[in-house]
Amino acid sequence: MSFISNSLIIEKYLRKDMLPTIFCTGCGIGSVMNFTLRAIHDLNIDINKTVFVSGIGCSSRIPGYIYSDGLHSLHGRAIAYATGVKLANPELKVVVFTGDGDCGAIGGNHFLHAIRRNIDLTVISINNFIYGMTGGQVAPTTPLKSKTTTTPYGNIEYPIDLSMMAKVIGAPYVARWTTAHPIQCISSIKKALQKKGFSFVEILSPCPTSYGRLNKMGTTLDMTKHFKESTINIKLYEKMLAEGKTTDKMVIGEFVDIEKEDFNTKYKKFYSDLK
Amino acid sequence: MCVEYCPKKVYVKSEKLSKKGVFPPEVKFPENCIKCHLCELMCPDFAIIVEDKNDK
């Protein structure tokens, strides 16, 4: 992996007139943007043939800063828009940035059915465990007992696990990392970009302003340290399971990496068979 | 972030308060830098640029 300077990334990929970003100081969304652009740079992907699609939320602001075509769509509908883009012009590479609320709550059904169809998209979900933009309401991914502005005494609803959902429905590439794992994030995004079919990368990201403040987790630094401590790699986890031990830590790593025919290829075949 | 994650401890927290009310990191020991670019990766705000004098 080539270690390049930020100046190159800023020069080549960012809209300089839009900077600085609206993200709060220390927000992990900037890191995710950085990782994605580095992955794109490493793979030499033509940015003019790439479309970035997003819904609404802090995380969905990313396409606005990238110097390429982008769609900042409706809340929860990013994957629906992206499906349209991919079907209309299969030549394009379509990358979706979506928040946890965007992807798992209001956009949940689009998420499920895009995986079912296996459309060739790269979906990067930035999971900050909360609705960041609207002031910190409970999200479907908010862990039990966590405080949000709508659950001031702690959350009593069980959270959903987006990566496991993607795995169960049959996405050909699923991985989860945190912003404290930059190298792993970049290599997973690279694999996801190269995969033909629905690839899903979930990145746990600190939101110091809403989630961090309400749960007294301190600064971004404290939150990233917490991510490192409260997660466990899938390889270690499987070893532990084999030994009969369990843990309540969040499992991270690469969950699925298989080959599966995507919708566009299937459609092309189907169409030529008809003739 | 960079103060904590730099493997060679190039950065220290500065004593002066910036306009935004934070203590920004300061490059105290640039000669220790091994150009691993980890600080650039860890910084969420695109605030750091590691340059190699020999590149130019």
Ligand SMILES: Cc1ncc(C[n+]2csc(CCOP(=O)(O)OP(=O)(O)O)c2C)c(N)n1
């Ligand atoms: C149809 C619709 N419903 C509700 C909203 C209000 N809204 C805007 S952003 C947001 C939450 C976004 O949270 P998430 O997707 O987790 O992204 P984050 O801000 O945390 O990155 C909501 C509910 C909206 N814009 N549109």
Ligand code: SF4
């Ligand atoms: S509210 Fe949270 S998610 Fe939104 S920009 Fe601020 S830190 Fe980031």
